[in-house]
Every structure is written in C-alpha cells, then in structure tokens.
Amino acid sequence: MRNTPRRKRYLVSRLNLSAIKAEFPILRREIRGKNRLIYLDSGATSQKPNSVMAAERDFYENHNAAVHRGAYQLAEEATELYEGARAKVAGFINADIDEVIFTKSATESINTIAYSLGSAKAGTRFHIRAGDRIVVSEMEHHANLIPWQELASRTGAELVWFKVSEEGRLDTSNIDELINERTKVVALTHQSNVLGTIVPLDQITAKAHSVGALFVLDACQSVPHYKVDAKALMVDFIAFSGHKMLGPTGVGILWGKKDLLDEMPPFLTGGSMIETVTMEGATYLDAPKRFEAGVPNMAQAIGLGAAVEYLNALGLDDIHAHEVELTKRALEGLQSITGLSIIGPKDLEMRGGVVSFAVQGIHPHDLGQALDQYGIAVRTGHHCAWPLMRRFKTIATTRASFYLYNDFDDIEALIDGVERARKYFQSR
Amino acid sequence: MELDSLYQEVIFEHYRRPLNKALKPNPTIQVRHTNTSCGDEITLNLHTDGKKIIEVSWDGIGCSISQAGTSVVSDLVIGRQIDEVLQIIEAFQAMILSKGSDSGDEKLIGDGVAFAGVSKFPARVKCALLGWMATKDAILQARCSDGEGK
Numbered sequence A: 001m002r003n004t005p006r007r008k009r010y011l012v013s014r015l016n017l018s019a020i021k022a023e024f025p026i027l028r029r030e031i032r033g034k035n036r037l038i039y040l041d042s043g044a045t046s047q048k049p050n051s052v053m054a055a056e057r058d059f060y061e062n063h064n065a066a067v068h069r070g071a072y073q074l075a076e077e078a079t080e081l082y083e084g085a086r087a088k089v090a091g092f093i094n095a096d097i098d099e100v101i102f103t104k105s106a107t108e109s110i111n112t113i114a115y116s117l118g119s120a121k122a123g124t125r126f127h128i129r130a131g132d133r134i135v136v137s138e139m140e141h142h143a144n145l146i147p148w149q150e151l152a153s154r155t156g157a158e159l160v161w162f163k164v165s166e167e168g169r170l171d172t173s174n175i176d177e178l179i180n181e182r183t184k185v186v187a188l189t190h191q192s193n194v195l196g197t198i199v200p201l202d203q204i205t206a207k208a209h210s211v212g213a214l215f216v217l218d219a220c221q222s223v224p225h226y227k228v229d230a231k232a233l234m235v236d237f238i239a240f241s242g243h244k245m246l247g248p249t250g251v252g253i254l255w256g257k258k259d260l261l262d263e264m265p266p267f268l269t270g271g272s273m274i275e276t277v278t279m280e281g282a283t284y285l286d287a288p289k290r291f292e293a294g295v296p297n298m299a300q301a302i303g304l305g306a307a308v309e310y311l312n313a314l315g316l317d318d319i320h321a322h323e324v325e326l327t328k329r330a331l332e333g334l335q336s337i338t339g340l341s342i343i344g345p346k347d348l349e350m351r352g353g354v355v356s357f358a359v360q361g362i363h364p365h366d367l368g369q370a371l372d373q374y375g376i377a378v379r380t381g382h383h384c385a386w387p388l389m390r391r392f393k394t395i396a397t398t399r400a401s402f403y404l405y406n407d408f409d410d411i412e413a414l415i416d417g418v419e420r421a422r423k424y425f426q427s428r
Numbered sequence B: 001m002e003l004d005s006l007y008q009e010v011i012f013e014h015y016r017r018p019l020n021k022a023l024k025p026n027p028t029i030q031v032r033h034t035n036t037s038c039g040d041e042i043t044l045n046l047h048t049d050g051k052k053i054i055e056v057s058w059d060g061i062g063c064s065i066s067q068a069g070t071s072v073v074s075d076l077v078i079g080r081q082i083d084e085v086l087q088i089i090e091a092f093q094a095m096i097l098s099k100g101s102d103s104g105d106e107k108l109i110g111d112g113v114a115f116a117g118v119s120k121f122p123a124r125v126k127c128a129l130l131g132w133m134a135t136k137d138a139i140l141q142a143r144c145s146d147g148e149g150k
Helices: A017-022 A050-063 A073-092 A106-118 A146-155 A202-210 A258-263 A298-314 A316-335 A364-373 A386-391 A408-427 B002-006 B009-016 B064-077 B082-096 B106-120 B122-149
Strands: A100-103 A133-137 A158-164 A183-189 A214-218 A237-241 A252-256 A274-277 A282-284 A340-343 A354-359 A379-381 A397-401 B029-034 B041-048 B053-061
Touching: A050 A073, A050 A298, A073 A100, A073 A298, A100 A106, A106 A146, A106 A183, A106 A214, A106 A237, A106 A252, A133 A146, A146 A158, A146 A183, A158 A386, A183 A202, A202 A214, A252 A258, A298 A316, A316 A340, A316 A354, A316 A408, A354 A408, A364 A379, A364 A397, A364 A408, A364 B002, A364 B064, A364 B122, B002 B106, B009 B064, B009 B106, B029 B122, B041 B064, B041 B122, B053 B064, B053 B122, B064 B082, B064 B106, B064 B122, B082 B106, B082 B122, B106 B122
Parallel strands: A133 A158, A133 A183, A183 A214, A214 A237
Antiparallel strands: A100 A252, A237 A252, A274 A282, A340 A354, A354 A397, A379 A397, B029 B041, B041 B053
16 A cells, blocks of 8 residues: 655755654554554654663663662662652753652643642632632643542532634633632643644733632643743643653653642652651651652653653754644645645644644544554544534544654655545545 | 445445434433544434334434444334344344454344444444444333333
C-alpha cells in the first residue's frame, strides 16, 4: 500500500528528524501489512526514545531498591536517581525542587488538589463550602472537569464555566461575572487537547488572584511541547503527565507553590509521608513527601528524568517551532479537502500541534479505520471532552496531534490518507 | 483490500438507508445505549406483547458499523418470538466475538453475516454490537417489568 506522499515538499526544520526517528524504535514498525507507522496521536500518549527505556531498564538492572529507606548502597543509589529525576523536572519547568510532586498521572495530580481542598477543615484558608464557586471551562479534558464537579457536589460549591467561541477560543467576556469574591478555585487547561487552542492566562490569573482564588493549570498538552515556566505563569498548581512528554506511563507531576502545599491537607496517606505516628494520630511531612504516600513509581520517575534530558538536548524552542510548521502545513493541506472542516483555530496564533477535523458524511470512527489501513494512527472520538463536543454540536472528531518525531512526510501522508478515505467512502 | 472485508456492501446499504430509524410512540420499553469510547448513542423503542416483538424503532447517531448494525437487528427481529430473537442475538454476538473464526449463519442472523469481518477489528466490536445489545437489553427489561406486573 502506498503511503509515500504525492506532493513532496521540503520544508526546513530546526530538528534533525532522521537522527530523532532513529532513537524511537517503534517508528520502524510496519502497520497493517507493509505500511510505515505514521504516528499522529501524541496528544494521547507519546512514543519513547531509547534513552528513556534504557533509564528504566538500568534502574531495575542495577539500582532497584525502595527509595528514602534502607541504609544500604542500592537504596542510596535509588534515592539519588529518584531525587535527581525530581531536580530535572523542576529545572524543566523552572520550579523549586520541593515543589515537584511525583504522582501516577496528571489525573491523579488534579484529584490530589481537589481532594485536598475538599478535606480542608472549616475555618482554614482552603476550606470550600456551599456558596463558594469553582470555575472551569467548556474545553476541559474530563480529567480537569470531573474532579471539580465532584468537589462541588461534596461541598455544595457552585461549578461555573467559561464558554468557548465558534473559533475555538476561550470566551472571557464574562470573566467578571464568573470570577468573583465567592470564587475559590479556577481550574483551566493551558492548551485544549481537542482544539489545539492555547489559553492566554495573564488576564485570568490576575483576576483569580485579585479575589484570592487558587489557580490550577492543566498543562498536559503544553509542558511536552513548549516552555512552561512555573514561576512566570502566576498560577498556583500545575498538573501534567510524564507519558505525553516521552516519559513512561505511571508517572505524573503535580507542581504547587511550596507555602500552599505545606499547609494543605494530604490526599493519599500512609507510609513515606509522615513525620510522627502514634496509635491515635499522625503528623505529616512538608511537600513534596506530604503528597507521595507509599513507595513511588521509581523507575517511571527516573525514566521521566531521562525524557526531560532528551527534550532539553533538542531544545523546546526548536521543538515548538518544528510543530508550528507541521501544524501550518496540516491546516493548509487538510482544508483543501472537499467537505473537511477544522474544529478549532485555523490560524497559528496561540495554537499548538493538535488538529481536530470533521469530514462531511464520514463518521470519525470510519475515517480513523481507513487511515489505520494506511498506517496512520489518529485519535477518533470525543477525546475525553464530551461537553466540548456538544458545544460544537458533534459527537466526535478526528484528531491528529504532532510531536518532535513527526516529519513533513507524515503530514503529507495524513492529507493524502484523508483524501483517499473520503473517496473510498464516497464510492461506497 | 482489508478495508472491504470490514465495510461490506450490505453495511453501506443499511448505513445509507437505515430501516426502522424513526421512534414509534408508546413503546413497552425505551432504552438508550452509548458507546462511551466514541460518544455514539442510540435510543431504541421496543413494542412487545410479552411473547412476540411487535415493533423495534430507533434513532441515533454513530459510525457506519453501529448504525447499520442497529438497522439490521431491528429489521431482523420484528414479528419474531422473543425466545427466537434471543437466540439470534446470541448467534450474532458469538460471531462478532469470534475474532474471525465464525462467519455466521445467514439463516439465523440474516444480513448480520455482513458483519463477520468486523470480528477481526476488536476496536469496532462495540460499534457492531451497539444496536444488538440495546435490543437485548430492551427485551430483558420488558420481560422483567412484565414479571413484576404479574
């Protein structure tokens, strides 16, 4: 089956794509026969370079022991590697080391905040009660929506949300209504996993802080792709996942301001997070350990450290510039297809490498099935953003999302593949 | 090509011109089934006298496989005895879950055999079953509420 592009275009990238591709063994796989794998689902999870897999393997082969306990050499090495990974992640987002908490996923990171706030006692600054307000948006991934719905229902707080414009931008026209003196939490995505929209934060963070609300940022789609500076952003918490940024599954990050973290009630409790314990009660350590109960996902955290090193070596600015070029070509090529419409911004202003689209008369699941036959892996469905689908009066979209290992041939293959699929279904 | 083994002509016929796709009023039971992974959903109205399926009508949105599947099952079961219908559904389900080893009995499942190719695509099994499972659910619920009534 043919999947070399018809229109070959040589665009310039600042990345050395052939060297990069060589580091990702999975990209040599053949799919549904002899098709080259064209992986365009990095918004769901990224592929892993050799160095990340090697780091995990090396940990198990040479250093495996439970961290922060044991007086033997292996335990020391494991602790050093694990804490070294924390330092790497902290450097990556310009944070202090003690502000970086390893969780199992971004979903767990967000739940950690939501449950911690929910268990804050009456009279403390974090306490949330009936009449308080939690602000989200219509473009949230379920992971940054359901935990807040649940917190609202447990506490009696009111959940309100920013709407999304027809162009796929956050509508902040009613910000003064939404964020008021009763608002305790504002939880927003940094970049929509469906639309690719990057949310401008300055106005919203300023407003949130002016009323004393906490700001939680879901950075799953931003941290892997461009520079996110925890100190410059003026947010209180940031959640992101390791597996979307070349790291292993099973490790996520929660960043929070130290003074907040140290005061907040813990979420998961047990070993490793305590200061003293009696039969009647316990006191807890400060962050990050306060939020890392149990033996952590050590190999995964260390793998994430290797992923951060890989990203640093390439440079986030070059990665982002490359993805903007890919997105530019994808938007242009896809829109030349009859009956195809883009769901999300059609320009490159404040936009990441995620392109959602619909093809008239073809259900995304059918389109994705045809693309799979050509070796092209895209996501189809509601993308865990069901309310956003309703907003655009659809039940599902097809989504292509790009990363540093995608090249222009991948984009041409996508454009060709969609056109081919369209003709296939039209002829049936 | 492999895609053709999935997308049989019969499937497209049902997809383009679905049968019984308009909800009939006053059903014995109404069920709503969703494919949670893609958001496809159907609402299905069942009219039954407790022994026989009198009407199956439905509405919904979804991919070609789920829509055609619902069209096929609705057409197949109207007018049949409930016990027989449950057997038919079981036979279809067995074929769909067979990973390609069961090509289906046309005498029993009619146009359902066109979905034999779907069983080789695990991600689409739920699509193919959506209407069939809604029908089964409606029958079992009708049976339950019938039993309670007695």
